[in-house]
Amino acid sequence: MLRRRDLLLSALAAASLPALPLMARAQTAAAPLLPAGTPRLPAEFVWGASTSAYQIEGAVAEGGRKPSIWDVFSHTPGRIADGTTGDVACDHYHRYPDDVALMGDLGLQGYRFSLAWPRVMPDGTGPVNAAGLDFYDRLVDSLLARGIQPMACLYHWDLPQALQERGGWHNRDIALWFADYARAAVQRLGDRVKPWAMLNEPSVHAIFGHGFGNHAPGLTGWDSYVKAQHHLNLAQGTGIAAVTGLHPGLKLGTVLSLQPIFPASQDPADIAAAARFDACWNTINLDPLFHGRYPELFAEAFAPLVKPGDLETIRAPIDFLGVNYYGPSYIKHEPNAFLGQASWGALPPDTPTTLLGWPISAQGMVDVLARLRDTYGNPPVFITENGACYEDPAPVDGVVADPARTEYLRAHLVAAGEAIAQGCALKGYYVWSLLDNFEWAEGERRRFGVVRVDFASQQRTPKQSALYLSSLMKAQRGRAAP
């Protein structure tokens, strides 16, 4: 995802401790991780893993698939840190039976994957590609045969390039194009797949893909960002409307990236910048979805795009919210940053980080869920992504030691239990990610998997973190170890 280190406009210079974050139930930046312990989660809690199509499937020119914006972007020299592409990635398109068998062996109960729009509707609109849907049909059947509940996400950033050429997320018609695609997918698979997420992290797609330009389609600037963000919100609503009632028992939702936002210092300019960043990252999706309005800070900026009825469309009720949680952000005033003069600032001294420089705070996950409880009506929530990037050693005697990732996951699972104890409607947890994969602008060099992938041989080796999760999942369900 974000090459946050590259985006930090100030060095890790001395930063005073921030004021309270812009979250309903705040911690201070100095608050420790939640105490050590074994996660305690209810028996009905769903344990799963997440992936996305472009990051794992490969087979980009097979079965009638046509290019997406990520094919074009990753093939553009200089765009991906290590020069890799998603052409092969984890070759999951061919290896899915083995991957599903592995998930079953690990004891997963849920699997969140995304459908590639350019596999299902290669030109973005018009004819449905039966072969593309056949692939997902086979995947779903093999998951169900192993007792794994599929959760499908309709859009994880891989827009058909043909639609980009018609303006992509800048073209208001995309809300209708998306609805047609969503209908085709849910019509075919919704007899067996019940939870459906419309979009993955629309604010991240808008900010990085259409504002900073370090993700596909590589567009930059404030106006570009605003247009993309509004049309993403709109598509989430038209998508829900298009698929409602297509099959009995569907559970419809969407997936947002949420994080606590802290000002990088007590300077009023930084505090104001943090408020703007909170609006861009969090409430730009939450407020229209749950309250039918844009955050006050940006209401004026979005007003020219909002047509009568749009906010009602976006507010269509959802059955669940997926939350992707990685950690908090520290924000400073930056006059030239397109995000309303807000940019990433220095972290407080001694803040633990992962390899990407992302701050670690399991407590932040409790805070995010408490905000949903207190401000947004406590919707049923799944943590649909949570995980950590570290440099992993090569396997030794078939074992990949990843203690830092294992500890990250443990601490966040303790936080999940804590959030439930505090009354949050958290129903499940999907680790990011099942497999090491193509990590967007970072390419294959940055690994989030609990299962190691040797990209040359395509060999999979569960890391210790996978074995840790597996033991918890099996204990939770009272399943016998294989």
Ligand code: FCB
């Ligand atoms: C999230 C993305 C996911 C992955 C993780 C690390 O923002 O949804 O695809 O890249 O970050």
